[in-house]
Amino acid sequence: MCGIIGYTGPDKVKNILLEGLAQLEYRGYDSAGIAIAREDGSIYVEKQTGQTANLKAACEQSDADGHCGIGHTRWATHGGVTRLNTHPHRAGKVTLIHNGIIENYHELIEEYQLQDQLVSETDSEVAAALLNRFYDGTNPKEAIKKTVALLEGSFAFCILFEGLTDRIYCIRSVSPLVASSTEHGSLVASDITAVIKYSRKYFVVPEHQLMILYPDHIDLLNEEGIKTEPEILEVNWDVESAQKMGFPHYMMKEIHEQPEAIRKTIAPRLKNGVPSFEDEGMDDSVFASFTNINVVACGTAMYAGMVGKAVIEPIVKIPVTVQIASEFRYSTPLINENTLTIVVSQSGETIDTLAALRLARSCGSKTLAIVNVKGSSIARESDYVLYTHAGPEIAVASTKAYSVQLSAFYLLACKIAMVRGIFDHAQAKDFINNLYQCIDAISGILEQKDQIREAAKCLENAEHAYYIGRGLDYAFSMEGALKLKEISYVHAEAYAAGELKHGTIALIEKNIPVVAFATQDSVYNKTISNIREVKARGAYVLLITKENAEIPAGVCDMHLTVPIENDLFTGLPTVVILQLLAYYTSLSKGLDVDKPRNLAKSVTVE
Numbered sequence: 001m002c003g004i005i006g007y008t009g010p011d012k013v014k015n016i017l018l019e020g021l022a023q024l025e026y027r028g029y030d031s032a033g034i035a036i037a038r039e040d041g042s043i044y045v046e047k048q049t050g051q052t053a054n055l056k057a058a059c060e061q062s063d064a065d066g067h068c069g070i071g072h073t074r075w076a077t078h079g080g081v082t083r084l085n086t087h088p089h090r091a092g093k094v095t096l097i098h099n100g101i102i103e104n105y106h107e108l109i110e111e112y113q114l115q116d117q118l119v120s121e122t123d124s125e126v127a128a129a130l131l132n133r134f135y136d137g138t139n140p141k142e143a144i145k146k147t148v149a150l151l152e153g154s155f156a157f158c159i160l161f162e163g164l165t166d167r168i169y170c171i172r173s174v175s176p177l178v179a180s181s182t183e184h185g186s187l188v189a190s191d192i193t194a195v196i197k198y199s200r201k202y203f204v205v206p207e208h209q210l211m212i213l214y215p216d217h218i219d220l221l222n223e224e225g226i227k228t229e230p231e232i233l234e235v236n237w238d239v240e241s242a243q244k245m246g247f248p249h250y251m252m253k254e255i256h257e258q259p260e261a262i263r264k265t266i267a268p269r270l271k272n273g274v275p276s277f278e279d280e281g282m283d284d285s286v287f288a289s290f291t292n293i294n295v296v297a298c299g300t301a302m303y304a305g306m307v308g309k310a311v312i313e314p315i316v317k318i319p320v321t322v323q324i325a326s327e328f329r330y331s332t333p334l335i336n337e338n339t340l341t342i343v344v345s346q347s348g349e350t351i352d353t354l355a356a357l358r359l360a361r362s363c364g365s366k367t368l369a370i371v372n373v374k375g376s377s378i379a380r381e382s383d384y385v386l387y388t389h390a391g392p393e394i395a396v397a398s399t400k401a402y403s404v405q406l407s408a409f410y411l412l413a414c415k416i417a418m419v420r421g422i423f424d425h426a427q428a429k430d431f432i433n434n435l436y437q438c439i440d441a442i443s444g445i446l447e448q449k450d451q452i453r454e455a456a457k458c459l460e461n462a463e464h465a466y467y468i469g470r471g472l473d474y475a476f477s478m479e480g481a482l483k484l485k486e487i488s489y490v491h492a493e494a495y496a497a498g499e500l501k502h503g504t505i506a507l508i509e510k511n512i513p514v515v516a517f518a519t520q521d522s523v524y525n526k527t528i529s530n531i532r533e534v535k536a537r538g539a540y541v542l543l544i545t546k547e548n549a550e551i552p553a554g555v556c557d558m559h560l561t562v563p564i565e566n567d568l569f570t571g572l573p574t575v576v577i578l579q580l581l582a583y584y585t586s587l588s589k590g591l592d593v594d595k596p597r598n599l600a601k602s603v604t605v606e
């Protein structure tokens with residue numbers, strides 16, 4: 001998604017902006033630009049398509065600099081990847097950058113006859129033109145107020161006005177912005193990774209409040225123009241933890257961080273060895289009365305929900321539905337005050353998931369967010385928040401965030417079972433001990449990296465691959481297929497093993513790689529039968545089972561195991577195998593593991 005950085009203070013701004021944009025690259029982008037308020041009151045703009053290195057090279061051709069400026073990395077939504085469409089956009093005395101989507105920009109072009117003033121295809125330039133239309137040269141606040149009142153959709157704006165060489169005007173609706181007033185000056189950004197170098201203290205910019213950054217302070221004005229004070233948050237990780245720490249890619253680093261991330265997510269929620277969410281403001285009554293659970297999320301977070309369903313339902317015996325947020329938000333949800341809606345999101349800013357959360361609340365459902373980013377929009381709008389403590393996840397492909405989401409679901413399953421008298425204290429402790437054993441099992445899998453890299457060879461030249469399993473194994477297979485697709489561009493499909501023969505098995509031919517999961521004793525023999533069906537048609541089978549599984553002769557070509565006894569807990573180590581299979585396949589193809597094509601880390605547009 002688009003990245004935003006802004007600075008005003010005693011230091012020269014050009015390099016601060018360029019460094020900040022480099023920190024935001026992981027969000028996914030296709031062009032970048034900066035604008036600097038020169039001392040003479042004019043505004044210097046430079047923008048380039050491609051990597052931020054192109055922008056840096058272009059900026060080095062000019063001696064333009066100042067102490068106040070804004071920068072933007074663009075992930076194209078409206079209009080192609082061209083210099084004209086790249087932000088910042090200038091209209092007369094106004095220069096701005098924008099993250100989000102203005103849904104009524106066509107109508108505004110017509111209504112205000114802006115056609116002749118626009119040079120780009122973007123919705124963002126329309127906002128700049130309107131601002132300039134309303135700006136009389138003396139009152140930026142009034143111009144901003146009039147403009148945002150007309151906009152429908154999502155926006156995070158940072159705006160420079162000609163002649164005002166030391167201040168940045170910002171306002172947001174839905175799209176994220178954080179800010180920090182530091183001894184080095186004032187900063188604003190899409191997320192904390194671009195600010196943490198200057199300060200660990202920050203605040204989330206409240207929606208619809210006008211924020212004005214000055215070199216030595218920040219003003220926040222509510223809709224009545226009254227100054228307000230934001231809630232100051234503190235980052236619980238450091239710049240080091242957002243760097244690669246010697247690993248070749250962020251993704252490999254984050255795969256290795258999973259044991260610690262799970263430990264940090266579980267441990268603070270245990271009292272006497274069993275789950276307690278008192279510190280999260282959730283007493284037992286929160287888990288006592290709902291009759292059904294509705295999980296909404298996107299992508300990997302949604303697949304974590306699939307595992308959550310497969311864990312909670314057999315224990316708690318209440319229905320758990322898992323819905324794609326972008327589908328749920330336009331549905332007629334059959335939920336009410338008896339429903340607990342669990343919203344899962346690493347970034348806490350995925351717009352479809354945020355919209356689904358708002359819809360669930362409007363239906364009377366209590367909402368619980370499983371979120372990794374502190375203070376994010378989804379966290380702030382939910383009734384309850386269970387933060388995961390994975391630390392910053394920089395690689396576009398989610399790994400440790402998925403694992404800590406699973407951990408959160410295990411904790412919730414155990415807590416609900418205790419509150420409802422299904423687990424006594426001893427059973428709950430045993431359940432949590434099983435969860436802790438997963439941490440050691442993951443460490444064991446990480447020691448098998450070379451074997452997994454060897455196993456990935458069956459995927460690197462494949463055009464198509466299939467991931468099959470039953471029950472929990474089917475839930476893991478969805479995440480495995482997505483990982484492979486998003487970083488190695490191999491078309492992979494997850495399939496319920498028992499369903500394959502109802503059509504899709506027609507696609508199985510010689511050497512097609514099939515990653516088959518058989519970790520669930522209750523359906524082991526049936527799954528082996530399904531594997532024989534694909535083997536009989538020439539598939540190359542990579543089989544994943546528990547260590548003690550008896551493998552019939554000839555049923556697979558490669559066999560990997562997970563060192564877990566309890567079927568309910570095979571997911572966490574299994575998924576590490578899937579992450580590594582995808583990683584090594586992408587690596588072998590020479591692809592950009594951390595920043596795969598077309599993808600963004602946080603999808604804040606619909």
Ligand code: AGP
Nearest residue numbers: 299300301345346347350397398
């Ligand atoms: C996962 O590898 C992808 N990056 C993507 O599916 C991601 O999980 C999805 O966009 C949801 O993001 P969120 O968890 O930040 O809401």
